[in-house]
Amino acid sequence: MAKLGDIVQKIRSKNAGPFWLTVDIFCGTAHAYAHVVTKLPSAAVAKAFGMNTQDIKRFDIADLHVVKFSLPRPHVQGSTRDPDMHGASWAALLAELSLEE
Amino acid sequence: MTTRVLIPSGALGLNYDQVALDRGIAMKPDIIAIDGGSTDSGPAYLGRGVSKYSRASTKIEWRGLMEARAMAGVPLVIGTSGTCGADDAVDWMLDITREIAADLQQSLKIAVLRCSQDSAVMSAAFCDGHITPLPAAPKVAARDFTSCTNIVALAGAEQIAAALETGADIIIAGRTTDTAIIAALPIMRGDDAGAAWHGAKIGECGALCASNPQSGVVMIEFDNDGFTVIPLADGAHATPHTVSAHMLYENSDPFILYEPGGHLDVTDAIYAAIDDTRVRVTGSKWVPSDRYTVKLEGARPAGFQCVLMCLLRDAHYVKNAHIWADDIIRKCRSKVIKRLGLAPEEFEIELRLMGQNASFGTLETHAAQPHEIGVLAIVTANSNALAMEIGQFLNPYLLHHPLTQAEEQPTFAFPFSPAEISRGQTYEFCLNHVLTLDDPMSTFRLEQIEIG
Numbered sequence: 001m002a003k004l005g006d007i008v009q010k011i012r013s014k015n016a017g018p019f020w021l022t023v024d025i026f027c028g029t030a031h032a033y034a035h036v037v038t039k040l041p042s043a044a045v046a047k048a049f050g051m052n053t054q055d056i057k058r059f060d061i062a063d064l065h066v067v068k069f070s071l072p073r074p075h076v077q078g079s080t081r082d083p084d085m086h087g088a089s090w091a092a093l094l095a096e097l098s099l100e101e
Numbered sequence: 102m103t104t105r106v107l108i109p110s111g112a113l114g115l116n117y118d119q120v121a122l123d124r125g126i127a128m129k130p131d132i133i134a135i136d137g138g139s140t141d142s143g144p145a146y147l148g149r150g151v152s153k154y155s156r157a158s159t160k161i162e163w164r165g166l167m168e169a170r171a172m173a174g175v176p177l178v179i180g181t182s183g184t185c186g187a188d189d190a191v192d193w194m195l196d197i198t199r200e201i202a203a204d205l206q207q208s209l210k211i212a213v214l215r216c217s218q219d220s221a222v223m224s225a226a227f228c229d230g231h232i233t234p235l236p237a238a239p240k241v242a243a244r245d246f247t248s249c250t251n252i253v254a255l256a257g258a259e260q261i262a263a264a265l266e267t268g269a270d271i272i273i274a275g276r277t278t279d280t281a282i283i284a285a286l287p288i289m290r291g292d293d294a295g296a297a298w299h300g301a302k303i304g305e306c307g308a309l310c311a312s313n314p315q316s317g318v319v320m321i322e323f324d325n326d327g328f329t330v331i332p333l334a335d336g337a338h339a340t341p342h343t344v345s346a347h348m349l350y351e352n353s354d355p356f357i358l359y360e361p362g363g364h365l366d367v368t369d370a371i372y373a374a375i376d377d378t379r380v381r382v383t384g385s386k387w388v389p390s391d392r393y394t395v396k397l398e399g400a401r402p403a404g405f406q407c408v409l410m411c412l413l414r415d416a417h418y419v420k421n422a423h424i425w426a427d428d429i430i431r432k433c434r435s436k437v438i439k440r441l442g443l444a445p446e447e448f449e450i451e452l453r454l455m456g457q458n459a460s461f462g463t464l465e466t467h468a469a470q471p472h473e474i475g476v477l478a479i480v481t482a483n484s485n486a487l488a489m490e491i492g493q494f495l496n497p498y499l500l501h502h503p504l505t506q507a508e509e510q511p512t513f514a515f516p517f518s519p520a521e522i523s524r525g526q527t528y529e530f531c532l533n534h535v536l537t538l539d540d541p542m543s544t545f546r547l548e549q550i551e552i553g
Contacts, residue, residue, distance in 0.1 A: 022349070080451075081462075092460070
């Protein structure tokens with residue numbers, strides 16, 4: 001099964017303030033974008049982060065070939081258990097996600 | 102009226118391209134605006150009221166901007182001074198400014214905008230229903246406000262405009278929204294408000310909205326109809342894609358941006374290339390709100406920490422690292438409770454296995470076997486002395502703990518002596534709320550100072 005990171009140009013995750021994380025999937029081409037839009041359900045992203053689908057905001061942005069997810073941070077930024085102050089590593093969690101056949 | 106805002110970089114302390122800055126000054130900007138911080142580096146800076154960047158670096162870069170301002174004869178504004186924008190950080194920035202002014206023999210009118218909030222006043226405002234939560238805000242009670250070492254309100258365009266109206270040469274602002282320092286002047290001069298906020302968001306990280314993002318310097322030209330993005334460094338080109346994609350950056354919603362007094366909606370914005378460097382944007386909308394609100398940020402003490410590090414390289418221990426770590430935590434906790442008479446909730450011991458699952462914890466999906474593991478041990482307790490003492494309890498386990506009693510006593514690699522490193526007081530963010538104001542200036546303080 002193809003991994004998300006293998007078919008898109010770049011995945012970036014960042015803080016959107018101390019309480020939110022935002023993940024931008026730059027698909028690179030219209031073809032890859034169409035593939036991601038149809039084969040990456042929000043539920044799969046929610047599951048990877050151990051969250052409920054309704055807690056995640058999704059934006060499919062055709063003009064940019066970007067699919068964006070925003071979610072409450074897995075740990076509040078800088079709290080005792082937060083492993084990643086800038087939220088930068090979480091992109092890898094999605095890059096390694098297998099897409100639906 | 103056309104308003105040119107010159108933005109030297111995404112933050113003071115990140116450096117800027119001097120040639121590009123000179124090019125910007127030659128284009129006769131109406132204002133030079135630079136951001137001094139954000140929450141992105143974590144709660145300790147706000148908790149302590151200090152800057153993340155080196156004072157020496159900040160001073161060198163600020164000196165360059167003060168010289169550029171004198172040459173251009175226009176105001177220079179810094180928002181979110183000293184990373185966190187608390188009053189102590191504003192004073193730090195003011196001290197640096199005084200030192201440079203004396204050195205350059207500049208006579209200056211300075212406007213200082215202070216954004217720190219009295220915790221008792223905020224606590225009362227909360228009880229009166231003037232403070233309300235944003236999505237994903239932690240639950241708070243009145244006492245959570247008084248536990249903060251620093252609370253700041255994010256100033257918007259109105260407060261920056263008030264500072265500009267004093268006729269100041271330099272404005273040193275505490276916490277502001279990233280965009281307010283850029284949007285304020287175009288709005289004051291009657292340029293389109295949607296364009297002002299949208300262009301401000303595109304420009305707030307400097308040249309990050311273009312190719313060659315490290316160059317920093319960008320000019321945003323505002324007018325009645327839209328705005329134009331002009332990156333100024335050699336090799337920096339803005340395209341409709343780089344500009345529109347910047348709306349994704351650190352935004353939970355790429356189309357809507359909330360600011361004091363309303364929100365920006367870029368759903369219908371049109372991005373067009375003027376040439377291979379400049380981009381023209383039109384169709385951005387500003388939607389005023391019924392209530393005038395400002396966002397609050399607060400940080401409070403969250404215990405003292407001691408950290409230790411060791412390395413596992415023996416294959417048997419690398420393979421069984423989780424069992425080893427869990428066993429250490431169980432045994433060490435039990436010893437601490439017994440010997441120090443602590444309750445279980447009075448301290449925390451965490452062992453992060455770096456190379457295994459330190460990034461994602463239980464969400465990690467990789468099961469591959471590394472050849473070595475870095476163990477980051479984190480002790481959290483109510484005092485520095487206690488955190489360090491528990492670190493000393495932990496030390497012999499990290500050095501010698503065997504997986505089973507049957508095997509020979511192992512020894513692991515410690516990179517430091519002493520092994521225990523004090524992190525001192527730690528802090529946590531505890532507010533994601535807005536404060537409703539009748540008068541935008543009511544919770545901010547504007548001071549005018551003349552030096553030289």
